[in-house]
Amino acid sequence: MSESATPRARLFDRGSWPEAQRVTQILRKETVGGVLLLVGAVVALVWANTPWSGAYEALREVRVGPAALHLDLSLATWAADGLLAIFFFVAGLEVKREFVAGDLRDPRRAAVPVAAAVGGVVVPALIYIAINLGDPAALSGWAIPTATDIAFALAVLAVIGHHLPSALRTFLLTLAVVDDLIAIVIIAVFYTRELLVGPLLLALLPLAVFAVLVQRRVRSWWLLLPLAATTWALVHASGIHATVAGVLLGFAVPVIRKHGEGPGLAEHFEHRFRPISAAVVVPVFAFFAAGVTVGGLGGLADSLLDPVALGIVLALVLGKIVGITGATYLVSRFTRAELHGDLAWTDVIGLAALGGIGFTVSLLIGDLAFGAGSESDEHAKIAILVGSLLAGLVATIILRIRNRVHRRICAEESVDSDHDGIPDVHQHEGETRG
Template sequence: MRSPRLLSRGSWPEARRIADILRQETIGGALLLVAAVAALVWANSPWSDGYSTLRDTHVGIEALHLDLTVGHWAADGLLAIFFFVAGLELKREFVAGDLRDAGRAAVPIAAAVGGVAVPALLYVAINAIGDGALRGWAIPTATDIAFALAVLAVISSHLPAALRTFLLTLAVVDDLLAIVIIAVFYTQSLQILPLLAAIVPLGLFTLLVQRRVRSWWLLLPLAFLAWALVHASGVHATVAGVLLGFAVPVLRRTPGDGPGLAEHFEHRFRPISAGIAVPVFAFFAAGVTVGGLDGLVTALTDPIAVGVTVGLVAGKTIGITLTTWLVSRFTRASLDAGLAWIDVFGLAMLGGIGFTVSLLIGELAFGAGSGSDEHVKVGVLTGSLVAALLATLLLRIRNRVYRRMHEDDTRDDDRDGVPDVYQQPVPGHGV
């Protein structure tokens, strides 16, 4: 029989291998999809009562305002991990990434703003005409980083690298806007004392990480306390995750001192976010009982679901593409020379995959388990699926075009022995 020490030693390489797998974009997106499908199947099976019972079971301490259902723990607790990683990524991009250069980042930042504004306007217009609920205006504004990057990773064998950079920058800014929207528009009641008290653990956490302290027995209790106090204040608890992520320093203290602390934390927490937090949230958020064909038709014809679907599919595509064109046309900012406008159009479609944060905003707007929330889920799932399919169709065609260009260039190099200058398509002139 193996000793505990040997077993422990053998388990660490396996744990590291699993963590490395979970850091892959395609794996994270696949787990998200599996969780959502599993929830839909269970919620529409003869055993659907078991799903509802599990989701609505209360766990926690009522005196600490933490007597929450399992579904709320997933939305308020586990998603804080997702937003902590998002906060780390946001700060890294602003301090040392693409968002540091204002000129380079102007186009995708503007595209993100347009991709938030137009879906919201379309949702409001449809629900104002159809006598729907305007409170859900922000649901179709979010782009799901995990899903969008996973789809791009699957189909992008020859697409320009600039396409992924554009999508990543756009999605990061989109996350920042979603955080602001949640904090400002979906805080129902504000309790000042818990919010002020949250400054203490948040400040201590900031002080420790600024001194490059990595001791989890110090940092985790402070992070949990900050999260609990923000939750008690009425501000959505995921905002605490973002603030904790922003507190972590990005740059190394001295050159050659290893990775920055933000990069270190992101490396550690991304597998937990991608492999546990987001899939578990998706499992408890996506389980809508459709009620057969009649129920599906009823849900899809509700102005709320129509507004969400149209906002994700048409709003994101129009908002991102139009804003990108306007900024490139009327300012000094320009589209990356490696991208054609048809590529931007496909990327804009991809931005319509709005799963995780859209479902969260739907719960905040209408209340988890309500009839309107069920229709939100149908709209989000439908819109995200249609956007993913349309984007995949177009970008696969573009991928074949770039592959042929690469093969032709390689044959020319082999024939004359002199490398040709690879000409990327000129913006505005699709290949």
């Protein structure tokens, strides 16, 4: 067969129809969560810059929990360490599902989002390090601009329009899943101040019992919830950030049934907990984490001139675009793949700009790097807000340029000539692949 007759590999192929439906459902829930996240962040930011800011700080510092177990924590700490464990539990479920039954199980389909996510971590980190190279204390914040907040990004997409083609939506979600996995590793490895082996080993016991029960499809909350809470408390006591417990619990849940057909328990838990994570956990965390005193335009300018803040803004806006787009381009060059259909590199740049919206995990890493309430942490929060807004603005401009093409692609993807509930493009491409 001649070289011209050999079909070239294509980037951003449409996945199967069930996968497209699943992605659409997830993104719909995350979009609602993103709007609520923005509401929580705006309320906190406005309140922290009013004459009643003292009440906001007092609310953040209210302590609740059993002192005997060293869990008399402030509400802000409970939001970061406790509630976010649910967020990371859902992230763990999603990561495992992608590697077991999703796009990431196929190395060829996984290559692009994995490379893009790695590029979107490495380049922003290098930009931040280059700007703060002379300050060892500031260098501890190198991981702040590496995170992508899928909920915030989807809230921006909801404003831009609902016409992003399914392949690009899948790419954005898969990239965010890999980004979450990298963030989990970074938090566990680089932001563990002191490791106590005893509590960590003890945490393996309730985690193992939890794993055995869910492998047997046990759903009883009165059994699973105490085991999960005990695992969380012991991981918290070990010195590792307690949200890692959520990830470990998520990894323990089976994606596919061992006996019989149908999905495993992971899908059931994801349906239950993703709405809680999107609509409650992330907005509450944003409310307690985003309240920073700006001090007017002068104070804002002074904060952004801090190398910590400058590094974060440039890394989020420029680093993500260069890292994600550059890595995707390199994959296309090495594999000799071309973009699918009417998609263009402008679309990749627009999605890369969306990847610069780092909020939830960025705020968490800022607290871990500099200590909540420190001057560097306050400047980091301002930079995360400004950088995320700028990244969202850049993405809006780029993707709006392509809006007409996206509308046409979405219209083609919705045609169902035989009225069987499956769009024609998915049937035709499935036949071609077969």
